[in-house]
Amino acid sequence: MSSKLGFGLMRLPRLEDGSIDIAQSSAMTDHFLENGGTYFDTAYVYEGSEEAAKKILTDRHPRESYTLATKMNTGVQPRTAESTKQQFYTSLERTGAGYFDYYLLHALGTGNLDLHRQFDTWQFIADRKAEGLIRHCGFSFHDTPEVLDQILTEHPEADFVQLQINYADWENPDVQSRGIYETARRHGKQVVVMEPVKGGTLATLPEAAEKILKTMNPEASLASWAIRYVASLDGILAVLSGMSTLEQMKDNMSFMNPDAFRPLSDAELRAVEAVREVLASQRQIGCTACKYCVEGCPMQIRIPGIFSAYNQFLRFGNRETAARSYKMRTRDAGKASDCIRCGACEESCPQHLPIRDLLEKAAGVLEA
Ligand code: SF4
Ligand code: SF4
Structure with a gap:
């Protein structure tokens, strides 16, 4: 049995010159595989990540020992059908993977659905799947349950979906984690979870919330609660964690390796609900530091x-x-x-x- 933890290659450790730290990333990869991990996630738009996947993973480990996911993004300039489709071949070349186990249309939502129709990306990935270059087609998603329902009705061929789910946003009306999860499951889709720790936010909690979890289990890291919460849901294919240090990898694998993993008990679920209430009573900004907003700002506001x-x-x-x-x-x-x-x-x-x-x-x- 393999671990449900997925290794997100978006936040790999970097050296002082800004380049990806290949030595540490390779050590993280080895630890991940040795402890039952298999699922790696990258994207065409994650800077340097696909190239790093080649150096730390595909050049160093047998192809059948891991699965690799990457994504096609219609937001990349020039926004033409041809160059968008070309991303697939570039990703193949950068990663040296030979084929992709999971291939996603990146960040679908109301803002780009028409572009995907216009560029015929769904047919393009179906054709690559028929050729054996893709094993499973899916998409990552940032919108409402209604829009997800519409996409899955129009595209029953999607094998899986990648959703933003975390315990803090389970009932959040802006993110609607529960609504999108339940919609995907109603359509019978397996779910890859992204941002289970809400961009790191749930790894450091306000004192009152931290106390609830530490009283229950003084040893468990706060991130472990967030990851185990989503990994305990039905139909989860992988829970992505964008790890940046070997230490984080070791912590995550200590409770997510297949021998150690335990779904949250009823008492633990109640503790998470209490934490959710503490968080909801605070009025913090729910920014996950994804940086999607930064590039387009004419005033260079970070x-x-x-x-x-x-x-x-x-x-x-x-x-x-x-x-x-x-x-x-x-x-x-x-x-x-x-x-x-x-x-x-x-x-x-x-x-x-x-x-x-x-x-x-x-x-x-x-x-x-
Ligand atoms: S970084 Fe920007 S786009 Fe991402 S959540 Fe924060 S405000 Fe939104
Ligand atoms: S100028 Fe203000 S509104 Fe415009 S992109 Fe930058 S932060 Fe957003």
Whole structure:
């Protein structure tokens, strides 16, 4: 039996010069495989990640010892059918994988459904599957349960879906983790979970929430609760964790290797529900630091960094410390008050955050 933990290659460790740390990433890969992991996840748009997959994985391990997923993205310039389809062949070349076990249309949602129709990407991936270059076709998704229902009705050929699910957003009306999960299962699809730790947010909790989990199990890391929560759901193909250190890999595999894994018990589920209530009572910004909003900002505002500083203020109430962190994060970039309210960022935010209003609030507190 293999582990349900998937190794997300999006946040691989980097060296001081910005390049991916191949030695540490290789050690992480080896530890993952030795402990029953099989599923690796990359994407055409993750900078340097597909090339790294070749160096740390496909060049070093037998092809049948792992499965590899990558993704095609219609947001890449030039946005033409030809160049979008070419991403598939480039990914094959970069990874040296020979074929993809899982191939996804990346980040489907209302904003790009028409483009996928126009570019005929569904037919393109079905053809590659018929050729044996893809084993399973699917898509990752950032939208409402209704839109997911529409896609799965139009494309019953999807073998699986990749969804943003975590315990904190299970009932969150903006993310609707529960709604999208239940929709996928109603269509009989297997689910790959992304961001189970909410971009790292659930690895450090407010004191009251941390206390609930530590009382229950002083040894377990806070991230382990978030990962075990989604891995305990039915129909889960893989739970992706974007690990950045060997230490994180070791921690994750200590409870996710097939011999150690235990679904959450009823008492543990109740503890998670109590944590969810604590989190819901706080008014923090639910930014996952995915950075999708950053590239299109004409004012070079590093939005996730600003939100992180503002969250520090919301969580601990110490304006001075948060303002110092804000100053550092905005040193060579736009400030929150530079926002011209063009709205480009909000179109690309998978969390549907009202970024413009939040920046205004952050500026009010942190630039005062
Ligand atoms: S609304 Fe503000 S933060 Fe968003 S892209 Fe435009 S200038 Fe940047
Ligand atoms: S504001 Fe939205 S798009 Fe930007 S980093 Fe946060 S979650 Fe991602």
